[in-house]
Amino acid sequence: MPKRLFRKIRLKNILEQIKRERKVYVEELASIYNVSTSSIRLDLAELDKLGLISRIYGGAVLPEDSIKEQVNSKPKIEISHPKLEIRSKKNLKEKEAIGKLAASLISDGDTLIIDGGSTTQYLVKHLVNKKGLTVITNSIPQISDLMRIKDSEIYLLGGLIYNDNLVLSGDFAIDSLDKIHVMKAFLGMDGISIDGGLTVANPSASTVVSTKKKMIKSSDMLYILCDSSKIGRTCLMPVAPVNEMDFLVTDNKVRTDFIEQFKTLNINVEIAETDSS
Incomplete structure (x- = not known):
């Protein structure tokens, strides 16, 4: 995506992508939307605050997948x-x-x-x-x-x-x-x-x-x-x-x-x- 989108549009598109794919990564989103990883983290933080997503290390998932993600990502000893x-x-x-x-x-x-x-x-x-x-x-x-x-x-x-x-x-x-x-x-x-x-x-x-x-x-x-x-x-x-x-x-x-x-x-x-x- 060659041009940077206005933030509101980007937030809407990120949310739609998470609903489709159920899990997204910061690096991938930064590349797709041609912005810094810091900007993507701020976007995810805002969506998380609104209760629309749940943040995980390196990305985000839908809220209902959050517990499953935590269990699956729990390290094996x-x-x-x-x-x-x-x-x-x-x-x-x-x-x-x-x-x-x-x-x-x-x-x-x-x-x-x-x-x-x-x-x-x-x-x-x-x-x-x-x-x-x-x-x-x-x-x-x-x-x-x-x-x-x-x-x-x-x-x-x-x-x-x-x-x-x-x-x-x-x-x-x-x-x-x-x-x-x-x-x-x-x-x-x-x-x-x-x-x-x-x-x-x-x-x-x-x-x-x-x-x-x-x-x-x-x-x-x-x-x-x-x-x-x-x-x-x-x-x-x-x-x-x-x-x-x-x-x-x-x-x-x-x-x-x-x-x-x-x-x-x-x-x-x-x-x-x-x-x-």
Whole structure:
């Protein structure tokens, strides 16, 4: 639609479209009516106030569909958590792209915490040309790649070895983190959602959760690295509210309505482009 419609006409047309399709999205409406997403949100807010529609994340539905939408969109609680060697083989292109992009957000001389995981390991592989880094990690597999960084200081946290992730966690690790403070922390998560927050899946990994929480407290900026399959997912063990996250680094398959939600919370979303072939 090349020309912008007067707002009253646009409101009427949006309402008719919702009645026809029963569900609409902000991005789609902005494109159809050639206006900003902010204008569409104001339109939906007005229709909602009049009781004609019900707003949902990223769009709107008819009032009678609102309860059904809330039930259907309620996140399933995930507890499945395969071992690192299995997870490392999934979504390889996405994790490689995420790791490369995350490395570009690190400057020479930065002080870092890097959590163990199937995505953060790809960040470490792209740090070889950085200089003067100070890196604290709890990941045993990452050490060999970290040692290749020139003029760097690498610290491996002590603690109990958690076999599924090959990370060190527990009281020894937390005691060590108590004594440090860094500029940036790079962590992986099994699930990220607005309602569920930052979560991990394995119910037996309470020491891993405690270590992640301490990593967050020991840093100025929190960067979460995860592929798009984990976004919108809620897992069993909560780590932190979603607004604790300063940056989300993910791939370009992430849904646009999720990006919108995070941006409304002033979370920076960095999108890694992957080869679609």
